[in-house]
Structure formats: C-alpha cells, structure tokens
Amino acid sequence: MKIAVMGSIHNDGWDLLKKENLQCFEITNFDEQNLAKVLDDVDAILLRTSNLNSNILSKCRNLKIISRHGVGYDNVDIDYLNKHQIALAITSTSNAVSVAEHVLTCFLYLTKNINLSDKLTREGKFKEKATLPNFFELYKKNVLIFGFGRIGKEVAKRCIGFEANIFVFDPFIENKVIEEHGCNPISKIEGIKLADYISIHLPLNTETKNFISKKEFELMKESVILVNSARGGIVSENDLYDALTINKIHGAGLDVFEQEPPDENHKLFKLSNILLSPHNAALTLECRKRMAVEGAENIIKYLKNKNDLNLNNIVNKKEIGI
Numbered sequence: 001m002k003i004a005v006m007g008s009i010h011n012d013g014w015d016l017l018k019k020e021n022l023q024c025f026e027i028t029n030f031d032e033q034n035l036a037k038v039l040d041d042v043d044a045i046l047l048r049t050s051n052l053n054s055n056i057l058s059k060c061r062n063l064k065i066i067s068r069h070g071v072g073y074d075n076v077d078i079d080y081l082n083k084h085q086i087a088l089a090i091t092s093t094s095n096a097v098s099v100a101e102h103v104l105t106c107f108l109y110l111t112k113n114i115n116l117s118d119k120l121t122r123e124g125k126f127k128e129k130a131t132l133p134n135f136f137e138l139y140k141k142n143v144l145i146f147g148f149g150r151i152g153k154e155v156a157k158r159c160i161g162f163e164a165n166i167f168v169f170d171p172f173i174e175n176k177v178i179e180e181h182g183c184n185p186i187s188k189i190e191g192i193k194l195a196d197y198i199s200i201h202l203p204l205n206t207e208t209k210n211f212i213s214k215k216e217f218e219l220m221k222e223s224v225i226l227v228n229s230a231r232g233g234i235v236s237e238n239d240l241y242d243a244l245t246i247n248k249i250h251g252a253g254l255d256v257f258e259q260e261p262p263d264e265n266h267k268l269f270k271l272s273n274i275l276l277s278p279h280n281a282a283l284t285l286e287c288r289k290r291m292a293v294e295g296a297e298n299i300i301k302y303l304k305n306k307n308d309l310n311l312n313n314i315v316n317k318k319e320i321g322i
Helices: 012-018 032-038 078-083 096-112 114-122 126-131 148-159 175-180 188-196 214-219 236-243 285-304
Strands: 002-006 023-028 044-047 065-068 087-089 142-146 165-169 195-198 225-228 251-254 272-277
Touching: 002 096, 012 285, 023 032, 032 065, 032 175, 078 188, 087 214, 087 285, 096 114, 096 148, 096 225, 096 251, 096 272, 114 142, 114 148, 142 148, 142 188, 148 165, 165 188, 165 225, 188 214, 214 236, 236 251, 251 285
Parallel strands: 002 023, 002 044, 044 065, 065 087, 142 165, 142 195, 195 225, 225 251, 251 272
Antiparallel strands: none
C-alpha cells in the first residue's frame, strides 16, 4: 500500500505508518501538476491544509481514503469522493481541547486588556494603572456558542467553570442534548442580543457564509467579545472591521480568515481591539501528536481492518455504504 502525506506531521504519526510497513512519502510541492503526477498510484492520503479538487482527484486511480489532519474538510471535493466511493476521514477526537483553550485565551485576553497592563508596567507607569480602560470578568456572563459539536462542548465545559451562563444555537442538536451539558438552547437572534461572549464552531458552507455580518453586529451589545476559530468567511471581515472601528463591539479574536494567508496589508491588522492568530488554535504540541496518530490510524484501519475503525471519523460513511 502506498501512502502520501501532504504536509508536515508529527513523528508519532510517521512512526505508526512505518510500523505497519506501508510505503509512505511526504509531499512538499503542492503545485497541481506535481500532485496529479505523484498521487497517481497512491492508496491513501494523509492531508493537512492543501487543496484537493476534482481535477487532481481524477488522476488518483487507486485512491481509497483521504484522512484529514484536523476536522474541517472544505479543502477537499467531497462530492467527487462520494461519487467515486472514496472515504473521507477526520481526526474527530484530537483538537477539541486545544481549540477550546484558545477560545478561552481570546476571551480573557480581550476582556482583561492584558496587553495594555503589560505595556504600562514595562514602561515604568505602575502607579498610573487607573488610566487603563475598564476590564471585566467572565464570571456570570452570557456566553453564546454557535455549533455544539466536540469543540463547542469543550468550550461550554470550560465556561461553566467560570459560572457563566451558556447559550447554544445548533439546529442539528436536540435541545435535550444541549440541556444535558448544562447549557440553554436559544435562537440565533435572541442569543446574539444577550451575549457577552460569542464563540463560533460551525462548518463553512452556503448556509454559514457571512453567518455574522452587519445585521448581526447591529444587534450585539457594545461590550461583546466575538471569537471565530472555525473557518474564515463565517464572519464577514468587512462588517467586522466596521463594527470594531466604531466600537460597535468591544473586541474580536480571529484564528481564521476568508483568504489564507491573509493579505499583508489587511485592514484588520491596523486595529488594536482584535486578537489575530495564523489558524493555529489546534496546533499545540499535544494536539499535533494526536492528529498525526489519529490521521494515520484512520488510514491503517480503513485499508487493513475496517472493523477496528472509528466510524464517527468517516464523514461520508452513508454515501459510500459503510
């Protein structure tokens, strides 16, 4: 069996693949012509962030499974995979904790103005702390979570530790399930109106594109903190910029962008009330190990013994008859 690893992964994943005596190689040149050539006879692909469109996939005559090093799969043509009975796996149990911790980091950093306190102290203005803008507690505040999958649940769990009031909008999750996790189901608009903190954990698709835009910003409290660690494009960057510029909302955290990497002169970079990161919320050392191992396990089990496979990791199992 021949396995292509598209992008760098932790050595623990490599070790697992090599232990199974699979013929593995790493791809670092993601030019479409090169991919069409080197993926010609592979049985499986362990994929990081590069794109696999139908043109490339049509050249993969032996492909049986793509295993994503993560949970999002908008960089893969899922329709092509379904049509040609190719499995698509994700590392569903690997990154929830890391992303949830990142969200809480953004919440606390932005609401506590940590950077300003640090700057004032370093400048020898210790006694001028009264000049700092107000900062706030997460305690007893209203947290709105869009999307209640594994990451949304982990965010909720941590916010409950702050005794916050957790509200959830997810039309695909039964209210009973939300309530069992100590949270309150709510509509999108009502949740936006009462939220002090908002965390987004939705997939990017036609229904969620610009899910948060001018209309939603106009309904928010001026004190709200908005964090998007899901996918760029769910929040309209132009409307977010306008809301932050006129202080319609207090602050925002973005780990994802509509275009990645974003333009070096992106207008959001000029604002002081936004915290930015390069789509690395999940890339703690521990999470990178887990994703590499789980991504490799998906391939090994699918190719060698499907009975051992975590079927929750196969996102198109119905379409391919598993």
